[in-house]
Amino acid sequence: MKYLIIISTITLALIFSAYSVNGQEITENKKAAWTQFKAEEGTEWEVRWNKHGEAPRSLFAGKSVRFQGTPEAIARQFLAKHKELFSFENDLKTLKYRETKSRKGTSTVILDQVYKGLPVYGAEYRVHILSDGSINLVTGHYYPNISLSKSTSISEIEASTIAVEHLAEESNALESSNEELVVFVKDEHTFHLSYKFDVHSNNKRIFWNVFVDAKSGEVLKANNLNVGMGGAEPPNLQRKLSPKFNGNQKENANKASLATGLGNVFATHPGLNSNLTSGYLWNLNSPTKLNGTYLKVGYFDDQFKDIGASYYFNYSETDDELDEVMAYHHSENFRRNYISNIDSDVANQMPKTVINVRAGSCSAFYYPGPKKITLGTNGYVDNDNCNKASREDKVIMHEYMHAVTHKLNGSLVNISSDTERALIEGLADYFPGSYTDRPELGDYMFANHDSDYRGRREMDDPDYDVFGDIEYDVNGDFEEVYIVGEFFSSILWDIRSDASNSDDIDEVIFYSIETVNNDPDFLDFRNVMIAKDQAMNSGANWKMIQNRFADKGVGMHAPLDVDITGPSSITSGVNATWTASSSDGQSPLQYEWKKIPFGGGSGTVVGTGSSYTGTNTSDFYIQATITDSRTHEGYLKNYITVTGGGCQPGFPCKPIAPGTEQPESFxxxxxxxxxxxxxxxxxxxxxxxxxxxxxxxxxxxxxxxxxxxxxxxxxxxxxxxxxxxxxxxxxxxxxxxxxxxxxxxxxxxxxxxxx
CATH class of the missing domain: 2.60.40.2550 (Immunoglobulin-like)
Structure with a gap:
């Protein structure tokens, strides 16, 4: 089954050149700045330009010289050094420091773009700094050609009324807050003076960002910030509840475990194992309520009832209270035993999340405003739509992962595009799958639907295997981005499957969430993953990461590994043989040999076989280029010293150091x-x-x-x-x-x- 996917901001050909963007040539000034950058920082760097080629969207795959000072000072030194490349003003006054995030010996400095003192919404650069003061990634959005008046034609009150009325069909009880005057960027090249409002319902379950043009009153954009699993928003249903106990509670808990309760749970979900087992309920603050340090679980409309006794919460599968126990256990288990193993600081600093288990809803959502999760229940008996979200472990973890993403990178909460929403969904699919080692999500909640249903995600068997095969319709239903989220998570799953250590990959992906720029696409995330792997694993996985993305049509493949065997020193006039091979090239392979003068130059093609035999009279480079059946290419250049020969034109001798004369400078x-x-x-x-x-x-x-x-x-x-x-x-x-x-x-x- 093919879907019409609504990804209006996704470019189907995620392949880029250093000198062209969307078919447009980069200016000569930018070409010169890029050439100068590589001369100063190293030729291994790669650049991805923004949509109009005005500034880099990301610099990656290299490592700069080292700088000294605070992380902010280092970031500013680097950016100022290359201001022509970024189109910055001399004093970098358009970049306002926001914060520095430090993890595992690295720092990410976040600088927001401002224009005449106003924030440019979504515009930022994130500079990734290694422990030695060098930089291996800059990523973000920057707009150098803004020209805009700060005068407004409508008031904040008028704009607020427009914003609320625009969403009137969503709810009859909306209010706006957090008014802010910003520069709103449309299509990376059109700029509007805009009021930005947070618009939400009284219970903050409906939560939007709305942008209203401060001159015309036009609604420029409305972003739905809620994320979650399938279905539509539920009706306003409530239940009156009373505690039920099955007789297994103990009245007196051991004082040493007062903060840890016990309750019956499904270890996974009834579709895999229908037997209840005893599960820990860590960090409880109450012996009778599911209220803890990190979680507070109740029913719809924040009804938090006494449902336990002395930290025991044992219910049968026919009891509604079992849903609350499941929600608490699997969320806290995911935080305590998985997120904490990746980064205990993040796990221990998680804000308290409220979880509402409710009736009548075939959905599960995370609401970033109030930091709340809702899990739909349709009663114990399966119906034609779905089973209870609160009875599937990975659905619960999926929603809690949204809260973790919110903690790691608040910019990702301000969802600017369907691409970003798909990426966030894919991340929330991936981590519960990695923790449980189960690639399918929603297989119990949506067991009554076939595998193509948007609520069912199969990371090892996605609906689409190649990005270019995804069709999209800008007039479609945004919820279809779940299918694209499944596609993104399938790339991450492939990377995890190919890695020698899946824990390393989990860490790379986890910390990439914190570092990635606002409104990212899949290439942005790939570039951050490469930088993080360089920092954390000495680049052990960077080629594999790049290739798994490229296998599915996202970006280009990494260069092949090429090896040359043969002598590194020869005698002038005596033939020697060199042989080239590739450990990751797919047969048949094509070869090209070049002999390049020591002093430089393009060299001369001297062979096209797997081996080359020849000689020279002075030092030179021998270079082998291999292209495989997939047109993936790589090359290696070895330096060859020659003894017993003189100097010849085009092949100069090794330079001789000065004698005893005094040097004039260091x-x-x-x-x-x-x-x-x-x-x-x-x-x-x-x-x-x-x-x-x-x-x-x-x-x-x-x-x-x-x-x-x-x-x-x-x-x-x-x-x-x-x-x-x-x-x-x-x-x-x-x-x-x-x-x-x-x-x-x-x-x-x-x-x-x-x-």
């Missing part, structure tokens, strides 16, 4: 050879005697060698860095010198070890 020269295996020479110059510290770091900023830590005389010096025990990769040499005159010098250079 310098740190590029290592030679580079790339190298396993050793390389680093040359530096001191115009005066100085204290010198020369250290080498890996790409994660971890120190791997101290080459010099001593007083050195003036002159030219060189030292050998032996990386025999280190793995292949990029390394950074950093020199800090303080001359006898007090002059200071600091410089870093990148070196590539290829084994």
């Amino acid at each position: 310098s740190l020269e590029q290592n030679y050879p580079n790339p190298f295996n396993p050793s390389t020479e680093i040359t530096y110059a001191l115009p005066e005697a100085a204290e010198v510290v020369l250290k080498v770091y890996n790409i994660m900023g971890q120190e791997v060698a101290t080459l010099i830590n001593n007083n050195m005389s003036a002159g030219f010096h060189s030292i050998t860095f032996d990386a025999n025990t280190l793995p292949s990769g990029v390394y950074i040499a950093r020199m800090d010198a303080v001359g006898q005159s007090g002059t200071t010098f600091t410089k870093e250079l990148k070196m590539q070890l290829i084994k």
Whole structure:
């Protein structure tokens, strides 16, 4: 069955170029700024431009030089250094500091865009800083060409009335709050002075952001902020309840466990195991109510009854109170035993969430305004629509995961697009699935519907396997984004399945929620995951992450791993053979060999087989490029030293260091050879005697060698860095010198070890 999916903001071809956006060429100034950026920060960086090519939407896959200072100072230094690339003003006055979030030795600095003192709604940059002061990700939205008057034509009261009347059909008891004058961005290129209102019902179950043009009174947009599982909003039903006990309660609980209750629960749901078992009810504050440190559970309209005795809450499957016990147990179990294992600080700082179990609703929702979850119940007997949401463990966890997402990244609560809503739904599908190791969600709640029903999610068998196959209709029903959410969660599930350690992937995805920018799409989230994997796992999974997204039509595949076997040193005029291979390329493979002069240049194609045999009279690079059957490509370039030969045109000899003459300034020269295996020479110059510290770091900023830590005389010096025990990769040499005159010098250079 094919669906018409309402993703008006999703671009079906999520593949991008550094020099074009939506078919538009990037300006020459931006090309020059990007070239300069890579020259200063490293060629491994990638850029994704915003819709109109005016500023980067994300910079990722690289690692900058290191900066010093507070996280905010580091972020501003980096952005100011590359202000031409971002189209910033000189003093960065359009960026207002919001906050810094620090986790696992990394920091994310969030800077909001302002225009004439007004917030630009949804515009922000998030700068991800590693423990050594370097940066490996910038992501967000920035609009450099805003031109707008701050004068209004209608008052806040008039705009508030318009906002409430616009949603009058949703409820007859609405009110607005939190008025704010903002710059509203439409289609990334049209700007409106707008009033922003939070519009909600009296019980705050209906919750919207509404934007009203401050000049014309037009409603520019209304965002429904509620998220959840299928179905429609329920009627206003209530039940009168009285405690029921099945005779198994103990009147006197052990004092040592007063804060932990017990109650009967389904360990999963009745469709998998219909037997009730005893479940813990942690962190209770009351012996008779399901009211705890992190949760408060009751019936519709916040009826919190006494349903327990001495911390015991044992009911049978025919009792309505069992739904409350299920809601408390599975939410708190998910927080305490899963979220806490990922990050105990997040779990322990979760705000108190209210859960209402109610009748007559085939749905489950999270309401960010009051931080409330509602779980639909249709009575004990199955009907034609659905079973009780409160009897399926993963549905309960799904809604609680929305609360966790809200805690991690409040920007994601202000849902700006159906793409963002789908992404949030996919995340809430993924984590309960990972915790339980069950890829299907809603299989009990919607057991009476086939697997294509929007409330049933199958991460291992989604309705769509390729993003480009998803059709969309901007006039459709927004709830169809659940299908796209299933598609997104299926990518995450594939990544988890391919990882050598699924716990590492859970952490990468979890912390990516906190770091990802406002109104993200799937590529934004992928880029953040790559940056987080670099920070947390030394990039062990980044290619796999990129490839699993690309397999489903989101972005491009990572370059192939290419290896060259053969000598690293040859004798002039004597033939040698090199062989190329790829561990992740799919046959048949195509090969291209190039011989490139040491001094640079594009080189000459010298072969097209899996091996190349040849010679040279001076040092050169041998490069192998492999393309596989999927048109995935990768290359590797090895440095080859030549002995017994002279210099020849196009292949210059190794530069000779100066003799005994006195250098005029401090310098740190590029290592030679580079790339190298396993050793390389680093040359530096001191115009005066100085204290010198020369250290080498890996790409994660971890120190791997101290080459010099001593007083050195003036002159030219060189030292050998032996990386025999280190793995292949990029390394950074950093020199800090303080001359006898007090002059200071600091410089870093990148070196590539290829084994």
